[in-house]
Amino acid sequence: MAGLEIVQSLINGVVYGTLLTLPAMGLTIIYAVLRFPSFAVAAHATVGAFAGYVANAVFGMPLLLAFAAGFLVSGLVGVLSDEAALKPLRGRGPLTVAIASIALTIVLENVLRFAFGNELRGYDVPLQRDWMISGIRIGPQQVVNLVVSVVLMLAIFAFFKFTRAGKAMRAVADNPMLASIRGVDPNMVRRFANFFGMALAGLGGMLIALDTSVNPLVGFRIMLPIFAAAIVGGMGSVPGAVVGGLTIGIAEQMSLLVIPPIYRTAVSFGVIMIVLTIRPAGFFGERGN
Amino acid sequence: MVNYLIAMLVTVGIYAVLALGLNVTWGMAGIANLGLAGFMAVGAYTTALVTKTFGFSIAAGMCLAVFASAALGILVSVGTLRLRGDYLAIVTLGFAEIVRLIASNETWLTNGTDGIAGISGPWRGQLSPVQFNWVYLGVTAALLAVSLLVCQLLARAPYGRVLRAIRDDETLVSVAGKSTFRFKLQAMAIGAGIMGLGGAMYAHYISYISPDVFRSLISLYIFLALTVGGTGNNYGALFGSLVLIALLEGSRFVFATVPAINAVQLAAAREMLIGLGLLLVLRFAPEGLIPERPKIFTRAATDITPRN
C-alpha cells in the first residue's frame, strides 16, 4: 500500500510537472535569446487562458482551435508588449528589464481585469475521470498534457537543431553582436523568441485554466513554480525546462508524503537551493557564475 | 484631512526607510534582493512578539528587530550570494514567500493568519488618535533621519565606493584583491537590518500585523519608489517614496472623478497606473528623478550591442 502511495504520488508529480513545463519552456526560450528572466510569463499565461476562453466559451470553438487562439494571442501580446515596454530598456542590465517585466505583468493583469472583471470562468469542456491502472490513477487530460509537452519539447529541440530560423535564434542567444554582423537581425530573432516564448506561456496558461479556472490571477498560481523549474533545469535550456518542471512537480507532490501541504512552495525553493549547490547553473545550464 | 496627510507622511517615512534598506543592497551593492517583504516581516514580527509577550520597550523591540533581520540577511546571503544575479532575484522572492508561509502556519509563534493585534505604539494609550499621529510622525522622522545618516556615511565612506565598484564591475574588484563576498554579505546584513526597522516601524504604527501585509506587492512598491527616486541615491529613496504615495493616494482622488466605469474597472485602472508609472520612469528617467551622479561611461561603454 505504501509502495502504491509513493508511485501514485510520483505520477501526480509528473502530472503537475507537465503543467509547469510549457510556461517554463517559454520562459527559458526568452531567457536564452533576451538574457533576462521575464516575470511577464505569468501574465501571458493568463492572457492565453482568457484568449482560449473567448474562443471556446464565447465563440464556441472546439478546444483544439481554442488552444491555437490562446497560443497566437498570447504570442502577439508578448511581441507587442515587449516592443512597447521592455525593448527600450535593453542594454540597461538584465535585472532592470526583469523588474520592468514585473510592472508589465501588473499592467497586463489589470487590462484583463478591466475588460473581463474578476469573475471565475470555465471552458466549455467536460471533465473526465482518471483511468485506474492497477491501483494507480492517471488523468486523460494529463496524459494529453504530457504528450503535448513532450512533443512540443521535441519539436522545439528539432527546430533549434535543424532549421535555419532555429539556428539563427541560437546564434543570437550565443553572441548577438556577431550574429548581427553575419546578417542575422537580432531584433527579428528577439521578436520571434518573444512570440514563441509567450505563446508557449499562453498555451500553458490554458492548460492550467482547464484544471483551475479562468480569472486575472490564474497565471500567478504557477509563477514561482515555473521559475523554480526553469532555474533547476538551467535557464536557457529547453530540455532543462522540461526536466526542471518535472523535478519541481515531483518534489512538491511527493513532499506531501512527509511534510504538511502548507509548505509546498518552500519545497520548490529547497529543491532550487540543493540543485544550485551541486550545479550552480542548474541541470542543463551552460553558463556558470 | 490633516490627519490623513500626516498618516500618509508617516507611510512615506516607513516606505523611505524600506527604500533606504533596498538602496544599500540593490542601489549600492547591486544585489538583486527581491526578498524585502520577508525582511520587513521578520522585523515586524520580532518587535511585535518581544514587546507583546515579554513586555520589552518599543525601543528595545525595534533594536531587536534590526538585529533579527540583519542576522537573517546574513543567513540568506550565505546560501544565495554566490548565485547569479537573476537566480538570486528569484530565490530571494521565494524566501519572502517562505517567511509568509511560516508566519501563516506556525500559529504557536506568530498567531497564524489571525495576525497579532494590539501592538503597542509610543504613548498610544495617553494620546488622542490625532496626537498619536503627530507623535509617530516625529518618531518616523527621527528614525528616518538616523537611517539616512547611516546610509549617507556608508555611501561616502571608502566602503560605499567598494560596494558601488562591486555593483559596476564585480570581476574587477575581485581582481583588485578584495573579497567581494564579504562586502556583499555586509551590505545584505545592513540592508536587511534597515528593512527590518521599516517593518518594526510599520508594526508599532498600525498596531496590527498579519502575514498578508508581507506579500511581495510591497517589495515591488519599494522597488518602484527607489527606481523613481534614483537608484543608488539615498535622497532618491526618500523622494521616490513621496512620489509613490502621492501616486498611490492621489490616484484615488483623480479616479473618483472618472464616470461610467465600475468599481472593479477603477481599481484595475489604478493598479495599471502604478505599473505604467514604473515603466515610464524606467524608460524616460532611467537614473530616477534624482540621479546618483552623472555617469559617463560605466554602463554605456560595456554595452557593445548595436543600437536597435
Add this chain to the structure above:
Amino acid sequence: MLVSSSSRLISRRHLLGASVLGGLSVAILPRMAFAEGNGPIPIGTLTPLTGAGANYGGRMRDAVAGVVAAVNEQGGIIGRQIKLISEDDQTNPEAGVRAARKLIDVDRVAAIMGVWASAVTTAVAPLCWESGTALFCTSGADSITRLPHKGFIFRTEPGSELQAEQVTVFMLGEGARRLAYMGPQTPFTEPSIQRMTKVATAAGAEVASIIYESEKASYRSEVDKILASKPEFIFFGGYAPDTVVLVKDLYKAGYEGRVVGPSYVIDAEFLKTVPNEATEGAYVYYTATSNETGAVDRIKSILKIDQPDAYTCQTYDHANLALLAMAAAKEASGTAIRDNLRKISQGDGEKVGFASDGARLLEEGKKINYEGASGPCDFNEIGDVTSTVTSFNVVKGGELLPYK
C-alpha cells in the same frame, strides 16, 4: 548627453513633484466641502477589488451602490442624500489601512462597509473605533469581535465555529460516519476543524482534515491524502478559486462521496465555471438567507443576477442597517449607527427589508425590525450576528435546488 541633461532632470523632477502634490490637493479640496453639515451623508465601502478576494468585492460594492441609488431616488435618509465612496483594499491590510484612512479622514464616512478579509478588518478596526466610524464586515475570524472595539464593529458573517458545528451535524444527519475537511490556512481553519472533530467524535464519527497551501494549480496529492481516509462527506473550508481546483481534482480521482460548501463558494458563478458532472449532488449551506421582506428580490433586480452570494447579501444588509440606524438617530455619524443599530435590527417592530421603507415607518414613529437578505440581522453585545446556518441546497444539473 547624460551629463548635459542632468540639470534638465532636476527641473523636471521639481516640476513633477510639484504637479503631483498640486494635483493631489486640487483634487482633495473641493470634496472637503460636503463632508459635514447638511450635504449628502458620506458612507464608504472597502471591498477587495484586486488581489485574492477580488472575485467577491465587485458585487459586494455594487450591492451597496444599488441600495444607495435606490434610497437616494426615494429622497434619501433624514432629508439628506447619500454619497457612496468606494475604495479597494487590494485584499491587503497595508493597502486597506491607507484606504480606510482616506475614507475616515478625508471623506469622513459614517460607516465603512463590505470589509471582507479578516486581516484587513482587524487592521482597519482600530482606525474605526478611534475615529467613531462604524465598521461592517463579512470576515470569518471570530477574533475580530473580541477586539476592544467599543461597539463599532458589526459582523454579518455568522461565527465560523458554529457554522462548522452545524454543517457537521448536517453531514452526520445524512448518515455519514467518515467526514473530512479541506481548507487553506485562515483564522477559522483550526477552530473549525476542532469543533467539527468534537461534534463528530461525540456522535461516534471520524474526521480527517487537510490544510492546503492556497493558490496552487493542482491539489492531486492533497486529494489522494484525504481520500485515503475514505471519507463519505467532504467539507470545503476555502474560497471559490481554490475550491474549483479541488472539486475538479476530486472528480478526476473518482470520488463518489458527497461534498458540502458555503454559498459564497458554490454559487451560480462556481457552477458555471465547473462542469456539471463534478458539482452534481454537491450541498450548499446558507446562513439564513431570507426573502421574507423582499430583500433578496431587490438584490436580484439591483445586480441583475439570479442567485446572489452570501457576501453580496451581507453587504446589501450593511448599507440598509447603517442607513436605518442613522434614520433612527436622526443623525449621520458612526456613533449614531453604533447606538441605534440594535433598535432597528431586532426586536418586535415591523419587519422591513429596505432602508427607505424602514425610514418612512420610523418617521411615522413606528418601531421596525430590519430583516435582510442575509438573514434576520440580529446582533449580540459584541457585534456578532446571531443567525446561523438555516438551509441547504443541493446542486442538480448545474442548478441550485432547495434541499432542507
Add this chain to the structure above:
Amino acid sequence: MSILAVEGLIAGYTASDMVLKGVDFRVEEGEIVGVFGPNGAGKSTLLKAIAGLIKPRQGSIRTGGEDIGGRHPTEIAKRGVVFVPQEANVFNAMSVEENLEIGAFLHSGDRSRIIGKMLSRFPELQAKRKAKARSLSGGQRQVLAMAMALIVEPHLMLLDEPSAGLSPIASERLLDVVHEINRHGVTVVLVEQNVRAALRIATRGYIFVDGRNSVEGSAHELASDPDVRRKFLGH
C-alpha cells in the same frame, strides 16, 4: 574608385567620449592594409564603425561610391564588407558546421555547397566539423571566424588582431592564411599589434595615434621609417 574611403570620421561609444577624432583612411582593391598604433588609439573602433557597430558622429564611410556610415551591420555585410572581431568571433555553443551555416545566412545560393567548399579549403575545420566551437584551439577558432566571414564571398574583410593570444608559430601560420585569402581576391584591412609580422604580408599601412591617423605609407616605407622601427619594431 577606392574600395573603401573614410573621410573625417568622428565616432565613439558614448556621446561625450569620441575615440575617433577625425580619421582619413583609404583602401584600394586587392590590398592588405595594416593598421597599427598603441592601445586606445582607435584601431578597433575604426573597424567597428566601418562594420556598422558604432554610429559615426561626423564624416563619411564610403564603399563602392555609397555612404554606409550608420547603416545596420546586416546591410553593410550584404554589401560585401565583413568584419571579424578580435574576441567572441565564433558562436561558442554551436558546432563548426553550424557556425558556417550562420556565416552563410545572407548567401542566396546553394548553402550546403558553399559550406562544403569552405570546409575543404580549411582542412583543420573539416576534421572538427561536428565539434562545438568552444572546444577549438585559439588558431582554429580564428580560422573558423575568418571562414565564417568568407562564406558570403566578400570584397573587403576587416580583421581585428587575429593573432592576439596565439603562439608565435600559430600567429605566423594565421597571417599566412590571411595572405592566402587576399590572393583569392579579397581586400583586407588588418589591425595588428605584431607590426613586424603584419608588415611581412601587408601592402600598405597606417599608424594611429590618439584617434587620428598620423603616418601612412607602403609596407616598405613603414618598415624602413626610423621612427616606426624604434616604436614598433623594437630597434
